[in-house]
Amino acid sequence: MFLNRLNLTNFRNYENQCINFIKGINLFVGDNAQGKTNIIESIYLSSFGKSYRATKDVEMINLNKDFLRVQLDYNKKNIDNKVEIYIDKLNKKIIKKNEIKIKKISDYIGEIPIVIFSPDSLDIIKGSPSKRRNFIDMICSQISKSYLICLQEYNKCLKLKNSMLKKDIVDKDYIFVLHEKMSEYIVNIVKYRKKIIEKILEKAKIIEMNLTNNKENINLHYNTDFSNLEKKEIKDILDEHLYIELLRKSSVKGIQRDDISIYINDLEVEKFGSQGQNRTAMLSLKLANFEVLKDIIEEEPILLLDDIMSELDENRINFLLKYIQNYQSIITTTDSKFVKDIDNINILKVLNGRLEI
Ligand SMILES: Nc1ncnc2c1ncn2[C@@H]1O[C@H](COP(=O)(O)OP(=O)(O)O)[C@@H](O)[C@H]1O
Numbered sequence: 001m002f003l004n005r006l007n008l009t010n011f012r013n014y015e016n017q018c019i020n021f022i023k024g025i026n027l028f029v030g031d032n033a034q035g036k037t038n039i040i041e042s043i044y045l046s047s048f049g050k051s052y053r054a055t056k057d058v059e060m061i062n063l064n065k066d067f068l069r070v071q072l073d074y075n076k077k078n079i080d081n082k083v084e085i086y087i088d089k090l091n092k093k094i095i096k097k098n099e100i101k102i103k104k105i106s107d108y109i110g111e112i113p114i115v116i117f118s119p120d121s122l123d124i125i126k127g128s129p130s131k132r133r134n135f136i137d138m139i140c141s142q143i144s145k146s147y148l149i150c151l152q153e154y155n156k157c158l159k160l161k162n163s164m165l166k167k168d169i170v171d172k173d174y175i176f177v178l179h180e181k182m183s184e185y186i187v188n189i190v191k192y193r194k195k196i197i198e199k200i201l202e203k204a205k206i207i208e209m210n211l212t213n214n215k216e217n218i219n220l221h222y223n224t225d226f227s228n229l230e231k232k233e234i235k236d237i238l239d240e241h242l243y244i245e246l247l248r249k250s251s252v253k254g255i256q257r258d259d260i261s262i263y264i265n266d267l268e269v270e271k272f273g274s275q276g277q278n279r280t281a282m283l284s285l286k287l288a289n290f291e292v293l294k295d296i297i298e299e300e301p302i303l304l305l306d307d308i309m310s311e312l313d314e315n316r317i318n319f320l321l322k323y324i325q326n327y328q329s330i331i332t333t334t335d336s337k338f339v340k341d342i343d344n345i346n347i348l349k350v351l352n353g354r355l356e357i
């Protein structure tokens with residue numbers, strides 16, 4: 001699949017901007033605070049129906065306007081499609097695909113598969129467990145609608161449980177009923193996370209070896225309390241921990257505690273990784289993410305690379321550019337000096353919410 005055209009209306013510092021994409025590398029160059037990341041964010045919004053950096057949708061509306069509209073034309077299996085997102089100051093949000101309103105976001109996610117690299121991607125290596133879960137959840141959700149629904153339903157139950165745990169008088173039977181439902185979701189979520197982590201590892205090993213002249217062997221270990229358990233066993237674990245949860249007034253067991261340990265040559269990279277190793281591991285995992293997504297959905301995801309070239313040395317940049325050359329990517333950078341002998345590239349200048357012609 002590939003993106004054809006993006007139309008931004010009142011999106012952040014863009015009032016009215018049309019952007020045409022080529023099938024190869026689309027490079028947006030500009031100084032800081034000109035609107036490069038905003039372009040990436042609008043494509044992310046078109047894919048996930050929400051932003052990865054705004055806490056509220058309305059933040060994305062141009063400060064002087066009452067609504068925003070993002071239109072993205074894309075081609076999938078030789079058919080032209082378009083998605084349109086409208087958000088207004090009253091918090092109304094409408095997502096339409098080919099003029100038809102999307103009722104549930106779970107019916108839509110996965111339609112425009114993306115892989116995003118940003119300076120924050122290093123958090124997969126160095127950040128809290130939630131960053132690693134999010135990395136896996138983003139992949140799983142784009143591949144499997146039922147995974148996304150299980151995760152959404154699980155999170156709803158967890159929210160209800162946590163608010164019950166905070167009450168002075170706790171209805172334990174109500175929590176046992178929630179555990180019944182949660183354990184069913186956990187079975188599916190853990191199975192799927194496990195499968196995808198295995199696939200990511202398979203791909204990441206090869207990429208990591210290529211990136212390091214066969215010097216570094218990457219390994220992943222999925223840490224969960226619920227590996228290979230049946231629903232009944234999972235419910236028992238949840239029920240057994242209720243007494244601690246009542247004392248702490250918060251949940252202690254669940255897949256919201258899952259994590260992935262990442263190793264390079266048998267050392268945990270979070271604790272022992274050098275800066276260079278962290279960056280290499282991040283690249284390997286993200287490119288593995290791209291490959292797994294591509295293989296399973298049988299479409300080429302769009303690569304969004306926001307300001308990461310400045311984080312990488314020449315070797316890693318060359319590896320990355322060579323790798324992505326055959327796919328469609330949207331790249332932002334303040335400095336385009338790394339562009340040498342690259343085919344299939346379109347360079348656009350960004351200045352204060354406008355593209356310079
Ligand atoms: N809701 C908004 N309305 C108008 N301008 C905005 C809004 N949100 C952010 N901006 C402006 O967008 C610019 C930052 O854009 P960004 O894409 O993050 O820059 P960069 O080119 O550094 O990636 C800033 O000038 C900021 O003031």
Ligand SMILES: [Mg+2]
Nearest residue numbers: 036037038307
């Ligand atoms: Mg930026």
